[in-house]
């Protein structure tokens with residue numbers, strides 16, 4: 001089964017763009033279980049599900065939050081960006097939160113608690129799942145994303161920057177995943193070339209380096225597909 005979790009050393013490292021590229025390269029579907037930071041993009045009624053006809057299809061996987069589930073990707077969401085960049089089939093988020101904060105805090109501000117136990121990946125042999133931020137981001141004050149990944153036992157791809165600072169960030173993330181028994185498929189770098197940083201993380205972290213996605217001046221579906229073909233091997237994700 002070609003099912004992967006895309007996590008990273010932190011927020012904004014390039015997980016969504018890499019996830020879209022991987023969907024395009026392998027034909028996988030995409031799922032972002034928890035999206036925070038839709039304030040300003042989505043009317044309140046849409047997020048709370050109060051507006052007629054805005055519910056769409058609910059997965060029912062996490063019936064705990066008010067901010068749930070429309071079957072159409074919302075503008076500004078990672079799901080919408082993956083659709084734009086890959087055309088992949090995408091599953092509705094289980095939890096959508098307004099504030100651009102750690103999910104545990106964004107949820108608290110909406111008066112809801114994320115039911116981490118209820119977060120279960122949709123079926124499908126080819127699936128790319130994107131976390132939120134880095135590996136130790138809290139879903140609640142008790143459960144971190146890495147705990148969720150440990151329960152799922154789906155191989156993780158860690159997206160890492162290439163520049164100064166990445167060695168410690170990347171090795172810390174790898175240790176955190178290993179400490180919880182999360183299977184690591186490999187590391188995907190994002191950014192300008194830095195061969196020694198990439199090799200050092202691969203060697204000391206004892207992880208496979210899958211490739212490096214360069215910064216794309218024009219980020220569109222065709223350019224991303226070409227960059228993925230040029231810099232990754234589809235057979236590494238079979």
Ligand SMILES: Nc1ncnc2c1ncn2[C@@H]1O[C@H](COP(=O)(O)OP(=O)(O)OP(=O)(O)O)[C@@H](O)[C@H]1O
Nearest residue numbers: 011012013014015016017132133213214215216219
């Ligand atoms: N290869 C790339 N070429 C050009 N721009 C990129 C590339 N990768 C990422 N970006 C840009 O960098 C920003 C952050 O990338 P992205 O949204 O993928 O981060 P993320 O790790 O998914 O963040 P989050 O934690 O919010 O989910 C976005 O504006 C994105 O368009």
Ligand SMILES: C[C@H](N)[C@H](N)CCCCCC(=O)O
Nearest residue numbers: 011036037100101102132133
């Ligand atoms: C809102 C943002 N774009 C992400 N989706 C959430 C990032 C959470 C980071 C939490 C942290 O590590 O401090």
Ligand SMILES: [Mg+2]
Nearest residue numbers: 015016078130
């Ligand atoms: Mg993202």
